[in-house]
Amino acid sequence: MQPLLTLLQINDSMFPIGSFTHSYGLESYVSQGIVKDTPSATVYAKNMLRHSIYYNDAAFLQKAWALLEAKKPVRELQKLDELVTALKVPAEIRDASKKLGIRFLKLTQELRPVKKCSDYLNKIQEGKLHGHYAVAFAMYAHASGITLKDALLAFYYNTLNGIVTNCAKLVPIGQGDAQKILFDLQPTIKQLVDEQGSMEEEMIGLCCIGQEVRCMQHEKQYSRLYIS
Amino acid sequence: MLSTIRVNAEREGKVTLLKESSHNAPYKVIHYGSRHLHEHLELIMMSASPGIMDGDEIDITVNVHEGAHLKFFTQSFSKLHPMEKGAVQRTKVQVKKDGLYKFIPHPVTPFAKSIFKTVNEIHLDERATLIWGDIIASGRVHSGESFQFTRLHSVTRVYSNKKLVLLDNQLIEPGHQPLNSILFYERYTHQATLIYVSPFAAELKAELDEILTSQYEEITFGFTQCAPSAVMIRAMGNEGVMLYDWLSAMGQLCWEFTMHKQGLEEAEPEEEEKAPELQASEETPVAKKQPKRTGPKRVKKGVTAKDQAKELKAIPEAPTEEVLKEVFAEAVIEK
Numbered sequence: 001m002q003p004l005l006t007l008l009q010i011n012d013s014m015f016p017i018g019s020f021t022h023s024y025g026l027e028s029y030v031s032q033g034i035v036k037d038t039p040s041a042t043v044y045a046k047n048m049l050r051h052s053i054y055y056n057d058a059a060f061l062q063k064a065w066a067l068l069e070a071k072k073p074v075r076e077l078q079k080l081d082e083l084v085t086a087l088k089v090p091a092e093i094r095d096a097s098k099k100l101g102i103r104f105l106k107l108t109q110e111l112r113p114v115k116k117c118s119d120y121l122n123k124i125q126e127g128k129l130h131g132h133y134a135v136a137f138a139m140y141a142h143a144s145g146i147t148l149k150d151a152l153l154a155f156y157y158n159t160l161n162g163i164v165t166n167c168a169k170l171v172p173i174g175q176g177d178a179q180k181i182l183f184d185l186q187p188t189i190k191q192l193v194d195e196q197g198s199m200e201e202e203m204i205g206l207c208c209i210g211q212e213v214r215c216m217q218h219e220k221q222y223s224r225l226y227i228s
Numbered sequence: 229m230l231s232t233i234r235v236n237a238e239r240e241g242k243v244t245l246l247k248e249s250s251h252n253a254p255y256k257v258i259h260y261g262s263r264h265l266h267e268h269l270e271l272i273m274m275s276a277s278p279g280i281m282d283g284d285e286i287d288i289t290v291n292v293h294e295g296a297h298l299k300f301f302t303q304s305f306s307k308l309h310p311m312e313k314g315a316v317q318r319t320k321v322q323v324k325k326d327g328l329y330k331f332i333p334h335p336v337t338p339f340a341k342s343i344f345k346t347v348n349e350i351h352l353d354e355r356a357t358l359i360w361g362d363i364i365a366s367g368r369v370h371s372g373e374s375f376q377f378t379r380l381h382s383v384t385r386v387y388s389n390k391k392l393v394l395l396d397n398q399l400i401e402p403g404h405q406p407l408n409s410i411l412f413y414e415r416y417t418h419q420a421t422l423i424y425v426s427p428f429a430a431e432l433k434a435e436l437d438e439i440l441t442s443q444y445e446e447i448t449f450g451f452t453q454c455a456p457s458a459v460m461i462r463a464m465g466n467e468g469v470m471l472y473d474w475l476s477a478m479g480q481l482c483w484e485f486t487m488h489k490q491g492l493e494e495a496e497p498e499e500e501e502k503a504p505e506l507q508a509s510e511e512t513p514v515a516k517k518q519p520k521r522t523g524p525k526r527v528k529k530g531v532t533a534k535d536q537a538k539e540l541k542a543i544p545e546a547p548t549e550e551v552l553k554e555v556f557a558e559a560v561i562e563k
Contacts (some may be wrong), residue, residue, distance in 0.1 A: 034410060045412040086395040087453040126409070146453075205397045208411040209419045211463050216450025220441075 003145040010108060010140060011154040013161050017103040017133075023098045023166050023226035024048075028214035030170045031221060038177045041167040045160060045181050046188060047208075053159050054192050055206040057097075057134040060084050061155055062196050063204065064138035065148050068116070068216075076104075079127060085130045087205035090215035092228035100133035104140070106142070114143040134135065152196055156189040170225070231255050232287045237269050237298040237327075244296040245270040255286075260301050266327075268297035279307030280344065284315040292327040292356075299483070300335040305365075306470065308377065314343030320454070321348070323356035328486055332361030332479045335418060335468040338556060340376035348384040357426035358386065359482045361475045364400065365468050366417045369377070374417060375402040386425050393425065393455045404555070413498075416464035420471040422467045424482045425458045428489045432482060439481075446470060 009015065026044070028033040035044045060080070067076050088094035105121040108114070117139050124131035134155075141151040164178040218228060234256050236248045246269055251257045254277035260270040280286070292298050308315065323329045338344060352358055364380065367373035379401045386394040400407065407413050424432055433453045440451060447465035454460045461478060465471045 029410065034414065040410065043406075044410045047406065047409060051405060051411055072244075081394050083395065086392045086455070087397065089394070089396070090450075091452045091453060091454065094454075143550055202397070203399065205395060206399050207397060209398065209462065209464065210414040211411045213448060213450045213464055216452040216460075216462060217448075219450070219452060 001144065004150075006144045007141065007146045007150060007157065009106070009111075010137070010144075011158045013053060013158055013165065015104075015107070016109060016200075017079055017100050019100055019158075019162060020165070020205060021226060022092075022100075022162075022228040023170065023218075024093060024096065024228055025211050025215040025218055026163065026166050027224060027226045028221060030219045031223075032214075032217075034214075035167070035171060037171065038173045038181075039163070041171055041173050041177075042181050042184075045163045045167070045184060046162055048211075049156060049160060049185060049188055049192060051206075051208055052211060054196070055203060056087065057159070058155060058192065058196060059151060059199055059204045060132065060134040061138045061152065062148070062199070064135040065151070067141055068139065068142045074119075077135070080135060081129045081132065083205070084132045084135065087207070088132075089207065090212055090219075090228075092218060093215050096228045097132045097134070101131040101136045104133055104136045105131070108136075108140045112144075114140055116143060126228050149193060152193045156192060160185060160189070164182075166226070229281070229283065230285045230287070232289075233257060233273065234289045235300070236293070237296040237329075238292045239296040242267050244298060246271065260299075261460075268299060269338045270299045270301065272301040272303055274303045279309050279339075280317070280342075281309050282311035282315065283313050284371065286315075286317040288317070288319040290319070290321045290329065290331075292321075292323040292329045294324040295326045296324075297328040297450070297487075298330070300329070300331045305334045306336045308336065308338040308342035308344050308380075310339055310341040311340075311343045311378070313317045314345065314379070317344070317346040319348045319350075319385060321358070322348040322354045323350070323358060323423060325353045326490065327353070328357045328359075328432050328480055328483070328490075330359040330483050332359070332422070332476050333363075335363035335365050335420075335472055336380070337365045337368060337468070338377035338380050340373050342377040342401045343379045344377075345379075345381045346383070348382075350352055350384070351389045352386065352425060354389055355427050356388075357428070357486045358423065358481050359486075360384070360386075360423040360425075361421065363418060363420040363468060363471050363478055364398075364518075366413060369417045369466075375407045377402060384423070386423065388457055394423065394458050394460075396421065396423070396460075413464060417466050418464065418468050418471050418561045420461075420463045420475050422461040422463070422475050422482075423458065424460075425455075426482075426486060427457060428486060429453065429455075431459045431489065432485055435485065436461075447474065489500070 013019065026035065029044060033043055055103055063080055067080065085094065088097055102124055105117050109118055120136060120139060123129040137155065160182055164181050167173050168178040231252055233251045234249055237244050249257055254275050256274045257271055258274065259271040264411050269313060290300065314544060321329065350358060367377055380399045384396040385392060408415055413419065430453065430455045436451055448461050449461060449463035451459060451461040463471060
């Protein structure tokens with residue numbers, strides 16, 4: 001098993017877990033004319049990474065990783081699972097994380113079973129845990145010999161890749177412009193990964209009010225291409 | 229300065245009473261209007277201070293005992309004055325079985341250079357209901373003080389049967405966040421949140437799906453079921469009073485919905501008893517009166533939250549002068 005190849009595979013936007021069906025509120029932003037061109041798409045992408053992903057999914061990944069490294073008992077994982085559920089307020093965002101999580105766990109089990117992952121999957125299926133994508137991703141990457149830094153870099157990269165791909169489809173912006181956003185935010189990703197480990201506990205799960213409102217509004221959007 | 233406020237609401241028979249409350253300067257907790265007007269308890273928190281000052285620490289403890297119903301009001305906007313160290317407010321709420329607690333304070337207005345942390349820890353027992361609101365302004369907007377404060381951190385944790393069901397973690401730090409930009413206030417000046425945690429949450433959500441079908445011009449909002457037992461409404465707007473009135477109206481809807489679901493309908497106050505309160509404004513729609521009823525618990529059948537919402541327009545709840553001046557939020561903002 002090659003850690004880098006495994007990382008490339010599980011982190012690929014074409015990895016069939018359904019991530020391409022979610023816009024995480026972007027569809028509301030576009031339909032309301034707030035994200036409407038390349039400059040606004042760039043601002044949206046940058047703010048998402050720096051102010052949303054950093055404090056949420058990336059922080060959950062980091063926290064799950066720290067629990068795995070320290071070989072913490074299962075109840076710690078259960079607490080993290082509850083915390084993530086309690087923080088993901090908009091129903092569509094919470095459901096997205098759960099759906100991706102369970103599909104990721106099922107699919108990776110077929111590639112190479114990992115005990116922790118199958119335990120997690122079982123507990124989710126028994127209704128004892130909620131199950132979230134960032135936690136599942138951390139678990140499998142950790143068991144595959146991937147470093148935390150690489151896992152985080154890849155996680156941010158693929159999240160951003162999803163954002164710019166959705167922008168290219170929805171806004172729409174040019175494919176070249178989308179790739180330029182992806183490329184230009186490399187220093188931001190690097191900085192966020194470097195700082196990820198030093199985040200204070202009370203900063204985990206910070207919410208952005210505007211994004212939450214838009215994610216909630218998506219539930220009522222008349223015409224929708226995306227699930228969230 | 230350390231201030232503590234403690235409130236205990238207990239039910240005796242059909243009536244909720246204030247027991248063992250305490251407070252110290254500059255705060256004061258008193259009955260809001262006459263205590264004989266309703267079966268539930270209405271209290272108001274007053275302060276002799278112009279606002280929250282540097283170094284202030286405020287501890288608030290609210291216990292709503294089994295079957296008790298409490299509405300806790302604030303007197304005015306919470307003003308955060310310029311600070312160096314910062315101020316802290318810690319609130320602990322416990323709502324016991326079948327208890328009902330509503331708290332929708334006036335907006336928080338952070339002045340330039342203010343630093344504030346507020347931590348709310350709320351524990352709900354089985355079948356308890358919470359109606360909880362908060363509104364945060366960007367500052368004294370009309371004095372050109374939007375986002376001139378240093379830091380405002382608001383954390384609200386809600387536990388139901390000792391399990392964490394909701395965590396709202398909001399940090400607003402103008403020096404480090406593009407607050408007028410996408411994802412944040414998006415050029416609005418106020419944000420508002422209403423949390424409803426209750427065994428009736430899913431049913432309320434279904435009612436909201438019917439009621440809140442279109443957006444307003446002045447505010448933008450969304451709502452969601454954030455847990456099986458919780459619903460959240462979030463909104464952004466440009467006027468604190470308008471958001472406060474709207475949130476209060478939604479809160480009152482949640483209150484009446486809960487009472488209805490609990491199989492309780494409260495007796496409306498007698499017309500002559502309520503009249504003096506309403507004299508403050510001629511324009512205020514006259515509340516719909518019903519004769520005082522003193523029978524056993526009544527179950528009103530076939531009443532939906534939609535009906536309640538319609539009634540809301542006509543019944544300003546415990547109107548303050550401010551509210552009376554502004555008439556009613558929905559009347560203003562509904563297009």
